[in-house]
Amino acid sequence: MSNCAIVGINWGDEGKGRMVDLLTQDYDVVVRYQGGGNAGHTVINEKGKFALHLLPSGIFRSGVVNILGNGVAMDPENLWNEIQSVSAQGVAVTPDNLKISDRASVLLPWHRDLDSLEEARLADKKYGSTKQGIAPFYSDKYQKKTIMAGELFFPDHLKAHLADLLEWKNLTLTGVYGAEPYTMERLMAWVDDYCEKIKPYICDVGAFLKSAQDSGKKILFEAQLGSLRDLDYGIYPYTTSSNTTAAYAPIGSGFPGAKIDEVIGVVKAYSTCVGEGPFTCEWFGEEAEKLRQAGFEYGAKTGRPRRVGPLDIVATRYGVQVQAATNIALTKLDVLSYMDKIPVCTHYILNGKQIDNFPFPTLLNDTKPVIEYMDGWKCDISGVRRWEDLPVAAQKYVEFVEREIGCRIGYVSVGPERESIILR
Numbered sequence: 001m002s003n004c005a006i007v008g009i010n011w012g013d014e015g016k017g018r019m020v021d022l023l024t025q026d027y028d029v030v031v032r033y034q035g036g037g038n039a040g041h042t043v044i045n046e047k048g049k050f051a052l053h054l055l056p057s058g059i060f061r062s063g064v065v066n067i068l069g070n071g072v073a074m075d076p077e078n079l080w081n082e083i084q085s086v087s088a089q090g091v092a093v094t095p096d097n098l099k100i101s102d103r104a105s106v107l108l109p110w111h112r113d114l115d116s117l118e119e120a121r122l123a124d125k126k127y128g129s130t131k132q133g134i135a136p137f138y139s140d141k142y143q144k145k146t147i148m149a150g151e152l153f154f155p156d157h158l159k160a161h162l163a164d165l166l167e168w169k170n171l172t173l174t175g176v177y178g179a180e181p182y183t184m185e186r187l188m189a190w191v192d193d194y195c196e197k198i199k200p201y202i203c204d205v206g207a208f209l210k211s212a213q214d215s216g217k218k219i220l221f222e223a224q225l226g227s228l229r230d231l232d233y234g235i236y237p238y239t240t241s242s243n244t245t246a247a248y249a250p251i252g253s254g255f256p257g258a259k260i261d262e263v264i265g266v267v268k269a270y271s272t273c274v275g276e277g278p279f280t281c282e283w284f285g286e287e288a289e290k291l292r293q294a295g296f297e298y299g300a301k302t303g304r305p306r307r308v309g310p311l312d313i314v315a316t317r318y319g320v321q322v323q324a325a326t327n328i329a330l331t332k333l334d335v336l337s338y339m340d341k342i343p344v345c346t347h348y349i350l351n352g353k354q355i356d357n358f359p360f361p362t363l364l365n366d367t368k369p370v371i372e373y374m375d376g377w378k379c380d381i382s383g384v385r386r387w388e389d390l391p392v393a394a395q396k397y398v399e400f401v402e403r404e405i406g407c408r409i410g411y412v413s414v415g416p417e418r419e420s421i422i423l424r
Contacts, residue, residue, distance in 0.1 A: 002218055002261045002262060003218065003219045003220075003221070003258060003259060003260050003261050003262075004023070004027070004218075004219075004220050004221070004260065004261065004262040004263070004264060005220075005221040005222075005223065005246035005249045005260050005262075005263050005264070006019050006020050006023070006220065006221070006222055006223065006264045006266065006329075007223040007226070007227070007244065007245065007246050007263060007264070007265055007266070007323045007325070008223060008224075008225055008226025008227065008229075008244065008265070008266055008319075009226055009227055009265040009266060009267045009316055009319035009320055009323060009325065009328070010226045010227065010228055010267065010268065010271060010272075010273075010312070010315060010316060010319055011225075011226050011228045011229060011271070011272065011273040011274070011275075011279075012224070012225035012226040012228075012229050012244075012273075012274065013226075013268070013272050013273075013274060013297075013299070013306060014226060014266040014267055014268045014331060015042075015266050015268060015329070015331035015332065015413060015416075016041055016057075016222065016223065016224075016266045017040075017041025017042055017043045017052060017057040018041075018042070018043055018044070018057075018331070018413065018416060018418070019264065019266055019329050019331070019411070019413075020041070020043075020056070020057035020058060020220065020222050021043045021045055021057050021058070021060060021061075021418055022418055022421060023220060023264075024057070024058040024060075024061045024064050024220060025061065026218065027058070027064065027218045027219065027220040028063075028064065028065065028212065028217040028218050028219070029058075029064065029065045029066075029067060029209070029212055029217055029218070029219045029220065030056040030057065030058030030059075030064055030065070030066050030067070030219075030220045030221075030222055031056065031066075031067040031068075031069050031209070031219060031220070031221050031222065031249070031253040031254075031255075032054070032056045032066075032067070032068050032069060032072050032222050032224065033069045033071045033072065033221055033222070033223070033248065033249045033250075033251075033252030033253040034069075034071040034072060034223065034224060034242040034243055034244060034248060034252045035072065035073065035134070035223075035224030035225060035240060035242050035244070036053075036054065036072060036073030036074070036075055036078075036107060036132060036133075036134050036137065036224075037053040037054050037073070037075050037078040037079075037082075037107075037132045037134075038053075038073075038129075038130040038132040038134045038224075038240070040052065040053050040299065041053075041057050041222075041224075042416065043057055043060065044416045044417050044418070045060055045417070045418045046418075047060055047089060047090060047091055048089050048090075050086060050089070050091075052082065052086075053078060053082060054068065054072070054074075054075065054078055054079045054082055055079070055082055055083070055086065055093070055098070056068070056222050057222060058220065058222075059086065059091060059093060059097065059098065060091060064097065065096070065097055065098075065099065065208075065212075066097055066098050066099070067098075067099050067100075067101070067205055067208070067209070067253070067254070068098075068099070068100045068101060068104060068205075069101050069104065069205060069252045069253040069254045069255075070101040070103035070104045070105075070205070070252060070253075070254050071104075071242065071243075071248065071251065071252020071253070072101075072104055072252070073105070073107045073133070073134055073137045073138065073242075074100060074101075074104040074105065074106055074107060074149055075106075075107040075132070075133070076106060076107075076194035076195045076197070076198045077109070077190070077193075077194045078132070079198055080194050080197050080198055083098075083198075095200045095201050095203075098201050099201060099202075099203050099205055099208060100149055100198065100201045100202045100203070100205070101149065101202075101203075101204075101205035101206070101254045102148065102149050102150030102202050102203060102204055102205070103148055103149070103150065103205070103206075103254065104148065104149045105137070105140075105141045105146040105147065105148055105149075106146060106147050106148070106149055106152075106195070107133050107134075107137045108133075108137075108146070108147075108165075108187075108190075109182075109187075109190050110133075110136075110169050110173065110182055111133030111134075111136040111137045111140070112131060112132060112133035113133075113173070113179065114133065114136040114172070114173070114177075115129055115131045115132065115133045115134070115135060115136055116131045117173075117177045117179060118135075118136070118177075119131060121177070126276060129275075130275075130299075134240065134241050134242075135241045137241075138241035138242060139241070145165055145168065145169075146165075147161055147162065147165070149198075149202045150202065152191075152195050152196075152199050152202065153199070153202075158191075159184075159188070162184070162187055162188075162191075163184060166182055166184060166187060169182065170182060205253075205254035205255075206254040206255055209253065209254055209255035209258065210255060210257075213255070213258065219253075219255075219258065221246070221249035221253060221258075221260065223244050223245075223246070223249070224240075224242075224244065225240050225244045226244060226319065227244060227245065227318065227319035227322040227323055228315060228318075228319060229244055230243055230244040230245055230322065231243055231244075233245065233322045234361075235277050235278060235361045235364060236361050238275065238276050238277025238278070238361075245322055245323055246260060246263045246323050246324060246325075247324070262326050262327060263323055263324055263325045263326050263327070264325070264326070264327045264328070264329055264410075264411075265319065265320055265323050265325035265327070265328050265329070265407065266328075266329045266331060267311075267316055267319075267328055267329070267330050267331070267401075267405075268311075268330075268331050268332050269311060269330055269331065269332050269333040269335065269336055269397075270291060270295070270308065270309065270310055270311050270332070270335065270336065271308065271309045271310060271311055271312045271315075271345075272295070272297050272306040272307065272308050272309075273306060273307040273308075274299045274304060274306050274307070277364075278361070278364035278365050278367075279307055279309065280312065280314075280315070280345065280348060280364060280367045280368070280369050281309035281310050281311075281312045281315075281345040281369045281371075282307050282308070282309045283308055283309045283310070288307075288308050288309070290338075291308045291309075291335070292305060292306065292308050294335050294338055295308070295332055295335040309345070309369075310342075310343035310344055310345050310369075310371060311344050311345065311401065312345040312369070313344060313345060313346050313347075313401070313404045313405060314345065314346075314347065314348050314355075314356060314357070314358055315345075315358055316401075316405050317356075317358070317404065317405045317406060318357070318358035320405050320406060320407045325407050326407070326408075327407070327408055327409075327410045327411075328402070328405070328407050328408065328409040328410065328411070329409075329410070329411035329412075329413060330398060330401065330409050330411065330412050330413065331413040332413060333381065333394065333397075333398070333412055333413065333414055334380070334381050334382045334414040334415055334420075336376070336397075337376075337377060337378065337379060337380060337381055338378075339376045339378075340376050340378065341373040341374065341375065341376055342373065342374045342375070342376050342393075342397055343371050343372070343373055344371065344372050344373070344374065344400070344401075345369040345370065345371055346370055346371070346372045346404070347369075347370040348367040348368065348369065348370065349367065349368040349369075349370060350363060350366060350367050350368075351366065354370065355367075374393070374396065374397050374400060375393040375396070376393060377391035377392075377393040377394045379391060381394060381414050382414050382415045382420065383414075384414055384422060385419075385421075385422060386422065387412070387422050387423075387424050390412075390422065398412060408424075409424060410423065410424050411423060411424070412424065
């Protein structure tokens with residue numbers, strides 16, 4: 001038996017969804033354990049192209065059970081719309097292959113409102129939120145001001161609890177932001193429209209996962225975003241509001257006793273970043289736009305152009321350590337094929353000194369990249385499926401990255417499709 005976590009090593013958007021979609025052929029259960037609908041996992045397979053936001057990426061595999069754990073920001077509205085969307089493309093989503101933890105807290109409609117209102121108040125100091133209500137949701141969760149999914153089965157209790165939350169939340173909406181207050185009628189209409197629809201999927205996920213382990217099932221834990229967006233270990237405050245690390249997977253899954261045997265960290269062959277905050281290796285202008293277009297670097301949730309730059313060894317090495325990665329999947333190597341020389345950020349300069357350790361977040365605005373160049377291969381590698389068939393320059397690039405970050409690269413992705421993968 002082997003449980004595995006698939007996590008992002010950098011800023012997110014590394015290609016975790018395509019790796020989960022690929023590897024679920026070897027697993028029985030896929031669990032999302034943190035985050036919400038604020039980021040997208042793009043998956044391309046024989047069923048089509050999908051941008052998933054809440055559904056686990058194992059939803060396309062027959063016989064795989066997909067779980068939204070208690071650590072997820074469970075947004076019934078976005079989830080229901082996503083279920084409808086993938087179902088329309090021929091993907092079956094039923095209570096047999098999708099289960100929601102009864103201990104998952106529910107993201108309420110005012111969380112999205114508060115997200116937008118606060119970003120507007122911050123103006124040029126904004127965090128770059130996707131405005132899906134994630135930060136207000138997790139803030140309320142830790143204040144014990146949310147409802148859990150299991151409460152939807154107790155109507156009288158639910159209504160009384162929501163009434164208490166409504167009174168409290170309207171103080172913030174009206175008093176701090178001058179926004180319109182919510183009414184109980186509006187809130188209950190939302191519950192009827194969306195929460196009732198997702199009730200058939202809600203169950204005791206902890207009991208299910210314990211039973212799955214006892215019967216020898218293999219569990220895959222799917223993270224959202226990456227190491228540098230982790231609330232505790234990322235580039236605070238330009239992080240998400242949950243823990244993106246593999247260490248959190250058992251807690252956020254609903255099965256805190258789970259043991260993780262392998263951590264596959266996903267790294268893009270160059271750097272991308274959505275949102276605000278320091279990004280040492282960032283490119284600008286024509287150079288950036290050329291890379292952005294080559295890799296089609298636009299946010300799966302927002303459509304925003306991603307910030308881009310060369311692979312950052314310093315940040316990637318830190319991400320590998322934070323995740324305790326045991327294996328690396330290097331994605332989108334094919335995108336670099338247009339370059340004569342491949343740039344890599346190998347060190348930082350801070351206060352006139354070269355450093356190799358990722359610095360405290362406050363210092364990142366003062367760091368400068370040290371760029372080294374490797375030979376390009378200048379040919380299409382998207383059809384390559386064997387390591388020995390890669391151009392020597394591409395092999396050397398992969399081997400250099402592997403050596404510098406201190407973790408084996410076992411997978412090399414040369415395209416978005418499920419089969420566009422090289423196993424080493």
